[in-house]
Amino acid sequence: MPVVKLSFSAVLAESFGFFFANLRPFFHLVTIPWIISLAIRLIGNALNQESIYAVLAEKALDVVPTVMFMVAWQRFVLLGPNRVERLPGLGWSPRETAYLVHLIKVGGITFVLITAFILTAGAVDYGMLKSGVALDPEVAQRQALAAPLGAGFMVSVLLALRVSWGLAATAVDVPFSPRLSWTHGRGNGWTIIGVLFLTFFASAIATTLATFVTLGVMSGVLGAQEAAAVVTWTVALLVSYAGAAVAATVQAVIFRTLLAWREGAALPTTT
Numbered sequence: 001m002p003v004v005k006l007s008f009s010a011v012l013a014e015s016f017g018f019f020f021a022n023l024r025p026f027f028h029l030v031t032i033p034w035i036i037s038l039a040i041r042l043i044g045n046a047l048n049q050e051s052i053y054a055v056l057a058e059k060a061l062d063v064v065p066t067v068m069f070m071v072a073w074q075r076f077v078l079l080g081p082n083r084v085e086r087l088p089g090l091g092w093s094p095r096e097t098a099y100l101v102h103l104i105k106v107g108g109i110t111f112v113l114i115t116a117f118i119l120t121a122g123a124v125d126y127g128m129l130k131s132g133v134a135l136d137p138e139v140a141q142r143q144a145l146a147a148p149l150g151a152g153f154m155v156s157v158l159l160a161l162r163v164s165w166g167l168a169a170t171a172v173d174v175p176f177s178p179r180l181s182w183t184h185g186r187g188n189g190w191t192i193i194g195v196l197f198l199t200f201f202a203s204a205i206a207t208t209l210a211t212f213v214t215l216g217v218m219s220g221v222l223g224a225q226e227a228a229a230v231v232t233w234t235v236a237l238l239v240s241y242a243g244a245a246v247a248a249t250v251q252a253v254i255f256r257t258l259l260a261w262r263e264g265a266a267l268p269t270t271t
Contacts (some may be wrong), residue, residue: 004258006188011257012197015249018077019242025081029072030241033065034090037237040065042230056115063100065089066087069241070248074171077252079263095173102170105178106163110156117149162189168248168255174267184258184268192254199250203243210239221250 019026044058065088071087086093166181185192214235218228259267 003158004188004260006191006195006257008191008195011191011250011253012198014253015199015246018249018253019246022076026073026242026245029076029084029088030069030238030245032087033069033242034237036065036089037062037241038234039234040152041237045229052118056118060111063103066241066244067096067100067103068092070167070244071096072169072186073248074168074252075247077249078168078172078256078261096170099114099167099170102167102176102178106167107160108151110160113149119154120149154241158193161193161200165192165251165254165258168252169261171252172263174261188254188258195250195254196247199247200243203240203247206243207236207240211236219223 040058040061044054048056068088072084072086075084162185163178163181165185166178169176169180189227211232214232215228218231255261261267
């Protein structure tokens, strides 16, 4: 049995409460990563609007500003504002490298599986789903091959969520690994998965709503066309970063609660 039993509601309340109580530091820390992410989106759209490879490359590049923000935000949560040291986006240190390596260990398989699934399944032709329309054998074969990848992706998401809270340790320079996250999280696995899944799901819903509302206002009410896409991406990215901040706070709260962590204190031994 675990020494500490996580409370689903307590972790959520503490995490969301911390975020909304620190909106000013959030805007301060997110500004440059937010601008970098917007630049990546604009450049990617200008170079190629259709290629799935361009979209995947864009997502992979966007990990860089995200990592810079996540490291700074988790240090802010766990150590306070005076220990952030550098505005995220102004440099890259061994700390960010260690965080990126840890992130790849946590979610690398998930990214590979979703990439393979997208490339294997291809685009869905909804016209083929109508009754009486014969399914193209080549399409059917691709979808049959993609099904196991989709199942593997869902399993890998659950496993990634289960061990992702250990990223907070790397943000504060504590040597950690997915194996240690798994070990120290025993007895709290479904609570960890549930609270992080709910957080990321809420973030996705909020980002989607922000996208549609902003696009509707810019295009339908103001009549903007080209500017509508830029403004919509700007708002959607900010909401997405807010969701990432809440998720990072959840990870930090879980890390601090499970291990009773304080700076300079030794981690509890594993059995």
